[in-house]
Amino acid sequence: MTELKPRVQGIPGWLSGLAPAFGPGLSQILRLVLQELNLFYSRDVNGVCLLYDLLHSPWLQALLKVYDCLQEFKEKKLVPATTHAQTLSCEVVGILRETPKSPEIQELRQILQDPHFKALLSAHDTVAQKDFEPLLPPLPDNIPESEEAMRIVCLVKNQQPLGATIKRHEMTGDILVARVIHGGLAERSGLLYAGDKLVEVNGVSVEGLEPEQVIHILAMSRGTIMFKVVPVSAPPVNSQKMVYVRAMIEYWPQEDPTIPCMDAGLPFQKGDILQIVDQNDALWWQARKISDLGTCAGLIPSNHLLKRKQREFWWSQPYQPHAHLKPTICECANISAPVCASQGDRHDALSSGFRRSMRLCRRKSHLGQLRAAEVCKAGGCLSALAAPYEEVVRYQRCPSDKHRLIVLVGPSGVGVNELRRQLIELNPNHFQSAVPHTTRSKKSYEMDGREYHYVSKETFESLVYSHRMLEYGEYKGHLYGTSVDAVQTVLDEGKICVMDLEPQGIQVARTQELKPYVIFIKPSNMSCMKQSRKNAKMITDYFVDMKFKDEDLQEMEDLAQKMETQFGQFFDHVIVNDNLQDACAQLLSAVQKAQEEPQWVPATWVSSDTES
Numbered sequence: 129m130t131e132l133k134p135r136v137q138g139i140p141g142w143l144s145g146l147a148p149a150f151g152p153g154l155s156q157i158l159r160l161v162l163q164e165l166n167l168f169y170s171r172d173v174n175g176v177c178l179l180y181d182l183l184h185s186p187w188l189q190a191l192l193k194v195y196d197c198l199q200e201f202k203e204k205k206l207v208p209a210t211t212h213a214q215t216l217s218c219e220v221v222g223i224l225r226e227t228p229k230s231p232e233i234q235e236l237r238q239i240l241q242d243p244h245f246k247a248l249l250s251a252h253d254t255v256a257q258k259d260f261e262p263l264l265p266p267l268p269d270n271i272p273e274s275e276e277a278m279r280i281v282c283l284v285k286n287q288q289p290l291g292a293t294i295k296r297h298e299m300t301g302d303i304l305v306a307r308v309i310h311g312g313l314a315e316r317s318g319l320l321y322a323g324d325k326l327v328e329v330n331g332v333s334v335e336g337l338e339p340e341q342v343i344h345i346l347a348m349s350r351g352t353i354m355f356k357v358v359p360v361s362a363p364p365v366n367s368q369k370m371v372y373v374r375a376m377i378e379y380w381p382q383e384d385p386t387i388p389c390m391d392a393g394l395p396f397q398k399g400d401i402l403q404i405v406d407q408n409d410a411l412w413w414q415a416r417k418i419s420d421l422g423t424c425a426g427l428i429p430s431n432h433l434l435k436r437k438q439r440e441f442w443w444s445q446p447y448q449p450h451a452h453l454k455p456t457i458c459e460c461a462n463i464s465a466p467v468c469a470s471q472g473d474r475h476d477a478l479s480s481g482f483r484r485s486m487r488l489c490r491r492k493s494h495l496g497q498l499r500a501a502e503v504c505k506a507g508g509c510l511s512a513l514a515a516p517y518e519e520v521v522r523y524q525r526c527p528s529d530k531h532r533l534i535v536l537v538g539p540s541g542v543g544v545n546e547l548r549r550q551l552i553e554l555n556p557n558h559f560q561s562a563v564p565h566t567t568r569s570k571k572s573y574e575m576d577g578r579e580y581h582y583v584s585k586e587t588f589e590s591l592v593y594s595h596r597m598l599e600y601g602e603y604k605g606h607l608y609g610t611s612v613d614a615v616q617t618v619l620d621e622g623k624i625c626v627m628d629l630e631p632q633g634i635q636v637a638r639t640q641e642l643k644p645y646v647i648f649i650k651p652s653n654m655s656c657m658k659q660s661r662k663n664a665k666m667i668t669d670y671f672v673d674m675k676f677k678d679e680d681l682q683e684m685e686d687l688a689q690k691m692e693t694q695f696g697q698f699f700d701h702v703i704v705n706d707n708l709q710d711a712c713a714q715l716l717s718a719v720q721k722a723q724e725e726p727q728w729v730p731a732t733w734v735s736s737d738t739e740s
């Protein structure tokens with residue numbers, strides 16, 4: 129290397145002479161260096177081979193060629209041939225019109241008149257004329273020292289709303305930006321913040337104007353809108369973490385006179401999963417539906433505001449459903465269905481949980497319970513005011529975890545038991561019902577733990593008091609019910625427990641322990657039901673089961689509607705039971721998804737380290 133050094137150090141003299149700006153380019157220099165090195169190569173001077181190979185490598189040569197090309201391009205300083213290509217094109221079209229027709233001329237005319245080509249020329253001219261900077265009005269010459277720093281913001285209004293709301297400061301009367309909607313035009317510009325003071329809109333001073341008048345100016349504006357604002361001293365920073373909630377109520381902004389901006393409101397239904405993106409305002413949050421995350425956020429009442437509204441509604445008009453805020457059903461747990469056993473029960477393990485008389489009692493209880501819930505609502509069951517939103521997280525069951533409980537809910541006669549039976553029969557080793565408890569004595573043909581768990585009244589009552597009964601009731605002096613432990617037994621065996629439950633029981637079952645997945649079985653419309661239930665039988669108190677009458681089907685439809693209205697927020701999945709085979713296939717697929725795919729569940733069911 130020592131010998132090489134003086135030679136290489138000597139190169140810069142002629143190297144500088146060949147610098148890219150003045151000479152043949154770097155690749156040319158490289159060639160010369162290689163020639164020089166070649167002399168040393170034959171003498172095997174230490175390190176020369178390495179350097180030679182490096183400089184000779186194809187990738188370095190290619191890189192230098194690219195560098196040369198870029199350098200050459202930079203020097204050319206390209207300028208547009210014309211800044212009025214559009215005008216030129218029009219002139220050419222005019223000339224072509226007078227030229228004798230030929231297929232080539234026809235084609236050229238067509239190309240020049242094509243809207244895409246015209247748009248291309250228009251874009252070319254805009255760039256060539258450097259016409260893309262916003263034209264700002266000149267600053268006045270004599271700006272006083274005390275003048276507040278202003279910001280001029282230009283937003284191009286297209287089909288979307290501006291995504292900001294304004295308000296009047298109560299003391300100063302200033303028009304302020306009240307909030308900037310997430311994902312909206314204003315937010316994406318990064319130039320408008322909540323708290324900015326509006327001075328002018330499109331050159332019109334807003335001093336002394338009402339917010340409505342400013343909104344009118346904005347509504348009338350087309351294209352670019354120019355705001356002159358005094359920026360807020362410390363723009364708000366949204367440091368809250370993203371929260372997801374399940375709506376336990378429905379909300380219609382159009383029917384809520386208190387919303388600050390109706391157009392910015394986000395309507396939602398019970399059970400919708402909402403992404404809360406901003407909770408800075410104590411009264412109005414910003415949220416998106418997870419089904420629509422690409423859109424800009426909308427305003428929803430905060431938890432605090434909803435509870436306040438619910439309380440006002442509760443005390444002011446207990447019997448009237450509020451127009452924009454329909455309260456959730458009260459949480460009167462354990463309005464139980466009386467259950468009882470009968471001679472007609474099947475004796476195999478598959479029959480557990482399918483007791484005919486238990487189902488008959490349930491059947492009678494359906495309407496009564498929904499009515500009881502109404503009474504409870506009117507009577508001031510304050511627990512209904514508990515949670516308008518329920519925080520949820522994505523939960524994916526690990527293969528080693530216990531299965532989730534599958535709960536089927538539906539109006540009597542819709543086919544809940546038929547579907548449950550068919551599912552279990554598909555694979556009895558995988559799907560199973562829970563064995564109910566009873567205080568009645570065991571019959572000779574029965575076996576403890578098969579048809580029922582036979583327990584004393586004291587044991588049964590202690591299960592009820594310790595909230596271990598999902599539902600229970602009394603029939604002919606005996607208690608009947610399904611316990612959490614009976615469900616756990618099935619789950620502990622690695623099976624999927626499938627049970628039907630009165631809707632009132634859902635909230636009792638909704639625990640971290642069982643993580644129930646609730647499927648609502650819904651009747652199809654009347655005409656379809658009449659057709660599909662032609663030969664179906666509904667179970668009755670009599671020896672012979674009866675065919676469905678029109679009024680039975682109507683009652684089923686009414687009950688289904690009531691259930692959806694009151695408990696829809698708890699339904700993870702809905703299956704319309706029209707064609708039995710289809711419904712069964714849908715049930716199987718829903719049950720598999722519940723166990724194998726991520727689902728939204730209450731955050732309290734999952735510790736943060738298992739969130740996905």
Ligand SMILES: Nc1ncnc2c1ncn2[C@@H]1O[C@H](COP(=O)(O)OP(=O)(O)OP(=O)(O)O)[C@@H](O)[C@H]1O
Binds near residue numbers: 487488491543709
């Ligand atoms: N999709 C369907 N098409 C035709 N018949 C059906 C369909 N679904 C259920 N059925 C029939 O309707 C009748 C009632 O169904 P099922 O006994 O399952 O009702 P249920 O919802 O369990 O109500 P209950 O609890 O009152 O018994 C049964 O004869 C059943 O075979």
